[in-house]
Amino acid sequence: MxxxxxxxxxxxxxxxxxxxxxxxxxxxxVPRGSIVGLLGPNGAGKSTTLRAIVGLLRPTEGECLIDGRPFASLENPATHVGVHMDGFGFEVGITGRRHLEIARLAAGAPSQRVDEVLDEVGLAPDARRRVKTYSTGMAQRLGLATALVGSPRILILDEPANGLDPDGIRWLRGFLRSFADRAGTVLIASHQLPELEQVVDEVVVLKRRALFAGPLRDLVTSDAESLESRYFELIEGVSA
Known part of the structure; x- marks a missing residue:
């Protein structure tokens, strides 16, 4: 490539x-126009990897590039990459709309972008509610809207389906597929293997180092296999 x-x-x-x-x-x-799943057990290095990619920690060795450059050197990074990760909290006393207004100003996005992303994630009816009244699933949608506010072509998402009901999970799957089909790129860390199998193009399985990185079809090669079964074969074959 x-x-x-x-x-x-x-x-x-x-x-x-x-x-x-x-x-x-x-x-x-992570190829452009694809959805790549980052998989591994707790403590395998998924969060460390995501944080290194978006400049939240400095590698001991090696480098991470977005659009060919380190995150810190990107001009207006919100227009390149949208990030929704565990630990990125909200000010619970403000409304969802106000949160997105603040994110929009930080990203330098036009004012109409707030209404656009609220519609995209299905939060428009709840935009004037305080974030502290949001369910976990609604907070996940708000996090995705925040990632989208700068109109990036890359999304980095950490467990975005947590707290979503089945209808919300189906919606998220369709949204991510549509985003990739419009030449967007998604790197998604998740433990929900059966759900990931329905949407990812490639997977990276890691346990501190890469055990597999490539197209899903190269890992799951027959109808008798599943992403879950192949994942456990790889993980259980590596000592702690």
Whole structure:
């Protein structure tokens, strides 16, 4: 794959905390126009990897690139990449609309963008409610709307289906597929393997290092296999 065709590149990423490596020599690329699932058990390095990509931590070794550049060197990064990750909280005393107005101003996006993203994620009827009254699923939609407010072509999402009911999960699947079909790119970390199998084009399975990185069809090669079964074969074959 030509590097220009990769929206995200992780090259030899290592992050150590003392003598412990949270991630060790991890490399993979995320092709433009694709949905890539980042999979691994708790403590495997998924959050470390996502945080390194968006500049929230400095690698011990290696580098992470978005559109061919480190996150810190992007001009107006919200127009390149939208991020919704665990630990990115909201000011619960304000309304969903006010939260998005603040995000819009930070991203330099036009005023109409708030209404557009509220419609995109299905929160328009609840925009004037205070965030503290939102359900977990509604908060997930607000997080996605925040990621979208800068009109990025890349999304990085950490467990975006948590708290969504079955209808919400189906909606999210359709939204992400439509985003990718419009030349968008999605990197999504999730534990919901059966759901991921229905939407991802490629997967990265890691346990501090990459156990597999490539098209889903290269990992799940027959009707008798599933992403879940192949995932556990890979993970259980690696010592802690």
């Amino acid at each position: 030509n590097r220009k065709d990769r929206a995200i590149e992780v090259r030899g990423l290592t992050k150590r905390y003392g003598h412990r490596a949270a991630v060790d020599g991890l490399s993979f690329g």
